[in-house]
Structure formats: C-alpha cells, structure tokens
Amino acid sequence: MIPAEQGAFRALADPTRRQILHHLSGGDMTIAQVSDQFDMTRGAVKKHLTILQEGRLISVHTQGRERLNRLEPMALKSAAGWFDHFSQFWDSKLSTLKTVIETDMKTQKENNND
Amino acid sequence: MIPAEQGAFRALADPTRRQILHHLSGGDMTIAQVSDQFDMTRGAVKKHLTILQEGRLISVHTQGRERLNRLEPMALKSAAGWFDHFSQFWDSKLSTLKTVIETDMKTQKENNND
DNA sequence: CCTTTATGATACCTTTTGGTATTACTAATA
DNA sequence: TATTAGTAATACCAAAAGGTATCATAAAGG
Numbered sequence: 001m002i003p004a005e006q007g008a009f010r011a012l013a014d015p016t017r018r019q020i021l022h023h024l025s026g027g028d029m030t031i032a033q034v035s036d037q038f039d040m041t042r043g044a045v046k047k048h049l050t051i052l053q054e055g056r057l058i059s060v061h062t063q064g065r066e067r068l069n070r071l072e073p074m075a076l077k078s079a080a081g082w083f084d085h086f087s088q089f090w091d092s093k094l095s096t097l098k099t100v101i102e103t104d105m106k107t108q109k110e111n112n113n114d
Numbered sequence: 115m116i117p118a119e120q121g122a123f124r125a126l127a128d129p130t131r132r133q134i135l136h137h138l139s140g141g142d143m144t145i146a147q148v149s150d151q152f153d154m155t156r157g158a159v160k161k162h163l164t165i166l167q168e169g170r171l172i173s174v175h176t177q178g179r180e181r182l183n184r185l186e187p188m189a190l191k192s193a194a195g196w197f198d199h200f201s202q203f204w205d206s207k208l209s210t211l212k213t214v215i216e217t218d219m220k221t222q223k224e225n226n227n228d
Numbered sequence: 229c230c231t232t233t234a235t236g237a238t239a240c241c242t243t244t245t246g247g248t249a250t251t252a253c254t255a256a257t258a
Numbered sequence: 259t260a261t262t263a264g265t266a267a268t269a270c271c272a273a274a275a276g277g278t279a280t281c282a283t284a285a286a287g288g
Contacts (some may be wrong), residue, residue: 013127014246015120018196026199031265044247046266065255065264073203076214080201081165082132086139089187145235160236160279179234217284236283244275253266
C-alpha cells in the first residue's frame, strides 16, 4: 500500500490537482462543477480526483445521484508537516516562536528562551 | 520556463528526492556521498539531483573536482507557503495565533481576538 | 604523461502519467 | 417504463519518469 505521505506528495505534484484543491476549499463540488473550471474532459478530471482520493486529500460523499468531492484539510496538514524539519534552516526566530506557541497551547505557560 | 512552485512540487513528488533533502540538511554532500545512502546507481541519483536543482531546492558548488550539493531552504519555505491558504481549514486556533505572531513581529503590539 | 577518482552526458528500456473517446451504469423524473 | 443527467470504467495513445549501462570529461597525484 502507498504510504500516506507519498500519496499526498504524488497528488500535489500536478498543477491541475493543486488548483482543484483550491476550488474545493470554497465548498464541496461534483465532478461536473470541477470540470467546468478546466479546459479538459470530465474523464481527465475524474482521474485527477481519483489520485487526490488515493492521497486522502479529498473524500467523496454520495448524495442522491450526485457525488460530492470534499477537501480533507487534515491530510493537507500532515503533508505540510513534512516541511517542519526544515523550518530551522529558513527562519530561526519564527521557529522559536512556533515552539513557544505549541508549548503554550499544551501547557498554557510561557517558556521564552532565546 | 517552469514556474518555481511547479518545479518544487514536481521535485518533492519522489520519495528518494525528499530523502536526499533530509540528508543534505545535515550538510553539503557530493554525488558519491549521496549515492552511498541509496541502493541505486550514481546515474539515477544524478537525475534526482538535477530535478531538485531545476526545482531550485538545491544548488551546486564546484570545489576542485568535487561538486557539493547544497540545500536551499528558502525554496522549501516557498513551497511550504503554498499550504498557508488551507491552514484556516485545519486549525482555526493555531491560525489565529499565527496571525498574532506575524502581526507581532511586524508591529510589535498585541492583537488578541478569540 | 598516465592513472585514478569524481562527475557529466547520452542512449536505451520499462512503467507511470495525463489526456481523449467511448461505452456502461445509476438515479431522478415525465 | 423511457428518458435524461451525472458518473464510472475501459481502451487507447503520447509523453514523461525512473532506472541501468556506457562513454566522455576534468582534476589530483605518481
């Protein structure tokens, strides 16, 4: 089986799929609605949606004869978390503050070491 | 020309390339050193490094007859920034705090609206 | 200069990807 | 039940990805 991280990064590699996620952030959409946003056939869009589903980035919910595609934000959060390891290399100050926040959210006390 | 964002996401789609970035976060490495970490030929590793370079995720610095591959954290930061638009959907509280931090870093005053 | 070591470049192969076109299935509805 | 709208599934194609093997190039060292 494909690891979750790999499925997500694979899905994010295509610009059309990243755009689809943006569209879905405005609300659930059927394939037809998504297809209207792109200059390609429904078949092609369907394949993209399938890959997004395999990466757990979206889920599908049947409603009558329609099938609504829904953004799955937590999967995106997981993917975004991959970058955390590198954040120390691009901004030590923000990194420190972020640590403070997470600590604060859990322990509700202030730890400020600079 | 390939847009920066697309080059980065394309490069990140492959698990070997993500691992390479992790290795490089420990310091610059030659192709031979990177290749030692994987069970594949130098030719294959070279291709991965080229794609990482095209995505601006690494840079190469010639030193004698060696060529050191170096992590480019700012490009990774840009890629990570893509996820920002979606953060509002996975954690409104952290999102609020993050806004507070950024505001604080720029204006040095506290805005706390819950 | 010749050898060794580190790397780059190219040809070639197989699998995956991204797309179209076509056909089949399913559910609301006249 | 016949029709129609919304999807799913499949066959097919061209191009890109990921890999190996091989040859070319460049620099350090005897």
